[in-house]
Amino acid sequence: MERKAALDKPDPTHQVCDLLLEGATVITLDEDHRVIEGGSVAIAGERIVAVGPSAQLVGYRASATRKVDCSGKVVIPGLTDGHTHLFQTLGRGMGDGLSLVPWLRRFMFPYAKTISGEMAVAAARLGALQACLSGTTTVVDNHYGPADTATTLAVADAIEGLGVRGAVARGIFGDPNRGGEIMGVAPELFQWTNDEELAITKACIDERPAGSRVEVWPGPENIVYVTPDLIAASAQLAADAGVRWHMHCSESASEIDFFESIHAIRPVAWLTREGLLSSRTTLAHAIWLDDDEVQAIGENRSTVVHNPISNQYLASGVIRLGALQAAGANVALGTDGIAVTGQDLFEAMKAGTLLQRVHHLDPTATTVEQFFEIAAVGGAVMTGLNGGTVESGRLADLVVLDVNDVRHSPWNRPVASVVHCGRASDVNMTIVGGDVIVEDGKSILVDEQEVRAVAAEATKRLIHEADLSGLTRGWFFPTGS
Ligand SMILES: [Zn+2]
Known part of the structure; x- marks a missing residue:
């Protein structure tokens, strides 16, 4: 470390x-x-x-x-949640039993395209409340629903209002593209052009520049469905502003196939070739990596945010933790949104420790000390804070x-x-x-009952407007597709 x-x-x-x-x-x-x-x-x-x-x-x-x-x-x-989606908080308990792509298509994309700014703030307050009650002092909130300037800044205010520090990694989609079609991303999420996305993100960063208690970072949403030039421009914007940037990358095996089918190169190999890996680069998941990709992330001292509960919940895969750390990568810990589990890094530390052991059939594959450092020191390195x-x-x-x-x-x-x-x-x-x-x-900063009541009211409206009541029924038989 x-x-x-x-x-x-x-x-x-x-x-x-x-x-x-x-x-x-x-x-x-x-x-x-x-x-x-x-x-x-x-x-x-x-x-x-x-x-x-x-x-x-x-x-x-x-x-x-x-x-x-x-x-x-x-x-x-204090612990750092290096990857979460606070706006998803209203979906607690919904979407269970689906793998990543169906989970996105049937649950999260309809949710994300429907949620209003007011609902998103209610969700962020509830999520940030759970975070601080759970010993999380820093959150990196990958916010993509809705990500207009006013809502992005209101979400940052909400996090700060709970006393928590961190960053809102503003979700960027940009121009519609082939990757979005293949992944089945709701077309409504591509609501701004590449140039508009950069302008909105820059405006948000100007309001909450580097050093703010809650910063704003560029968050190109996923390496598969954001165009290469917009990913590169997002990284440049981060460098110019002196902040980090954040992106979902290589979470599921199918995403590698999708990316290769479009670009004829593996995702992290592409980041490497384009010179986009640096200590400002923070990648959520990065599970499906070949040896060269592991080395490149390590040599560039980039951060991988490991989300062990999400990875098990969606059966996405098992991160190459030992290889990444041996190569020099910074590894931080995340929860990946309350819709999956909750803002509880104690759960994540334990799950991460045990997942590696059973995956390698080796009880010495991890130590509790290692995961404590990932959750605290890894998070501080990721966010550039003198903490951990x-x-x-x-x-x-x-x-x-x-x-x-x-x-x-x-x-x-x-x-x-x-x-x-x-x-x-x-x-x-x-x-x-x-x-x-x-x-x-x-x-001591908010009334818990008030935060919960406002979120419950927003949830009712969201489930109705997004037509998600099918995901709330009492007993659910998943089909997995
Ligand atoms: Zn995520």
């Missing part, structure tokens, strides 16, 4: 902090992999200023505006877990307990940039 060097060193002569978390098990994910029992974390402004055994941080007690007794609790770095670990100088994006539960008893090995036994409901506090956004497992 890449880590930023030159962290600020704590200054023992100037022990001033705003918030002091005391007496916790601190899983630092630092270079030394320290797990500190009876540890404290001091936060001043948006940054961590000291981490260590509580006895070493007593000097901060006098200045701390607030001291939190974290005995029986665990402090971990509990170290002095880092952003104070932290999560406090209450592990006083039979699931965590006895408390023998903290990292394994958090990954294998942990749940989103363990989250007691979520802190972003030093601001407490979740306290006692509840958002």
Whole structure:
């Protein structure tokens, strides 16, 4: 994993902090992999200023505006959801039992072309609420329904309104094309020309430029159904603006066949040939890669966002995790939208750990430490944030877990307990940039009942308008096609 060097060193002569978390098990994910029992974390402004055994941080007690007794609790770095679709939140539980292309054609494309801006904001608020209650401090929201300027910016506002940071990767479709026909993409989604897509995305980035709490990134939606020149222009726009760019790529085996049938080259081989792989490139899924493609992603230090629950749900395939990491790729973790599962990275960490083991028939194929790093450090590298670990100088994006539960008893090995036994409901506090956004497992920024009620009302209208009631019936016999 890449880590930023030159962290600020704590200054023992100037022990001033705003918030002091005391007496916790601190899983630092630092270079030394320290797990500190009876540890404290001091936060001043948006940054961590000291981490260590509580006895070493007593000097901060006098200045701390607030001291939190974290005995029986665990402090971990905030987690990053590197690939999600918050606008899909209203479809929770729908579309089960379909593989990717039928799932898109019968469920998500009708949903995406029908959902209004108001409904999308209601969905984003509900999804971002679940994210922060689940210990996610950063989300990359691939938003494509609807992606006009006003709605894109309203979704970014909604995420920020929950206190979460991250990016809205604005979904770009552009000119209708052969790939869209083959994939069965709803024609309504190609509502803007390539030039219009770039202009809208640029206007959104101008409103939320690099360094914003929630940035806007170009998000050419899929390598199969966005034209090559628009993908290249999106990458250039990201480079010019100093932000990342994000795209679905090589998720299912059929997409490789579709792309090759049009372009006579594999998808990532094409990205490589066109010079489009860089550390700004963040690819969702990237499952179906040959050896050369794995090497190219690694050599260019690009990010692959692994979505283990989505990949199992849609039976898309198993990522070549070990090969990608060995090649130098940054791997982050994603949920891929609440319609598939939910904004719960604890579920994803565990699912990812176990999926590799059964796929390779080797229980040593992954470690819980590896997936913890993917969810925290991999996400920070992906988004370019100075976070992902509990170290002095880092952003104070932290999560406090209450592990006083039979699931965590006895408390023998903290990292394994958090990954294998942990749940989103363990989250007691979520802190972003030093601001407490979740306290006692509840958002302090929004009224949960109000967010849920507004989303429920929007869901009713959406199911009716998109004619999706067939996907809500009580007992469903999937046909798989
Ligand atoms: Zn996705």
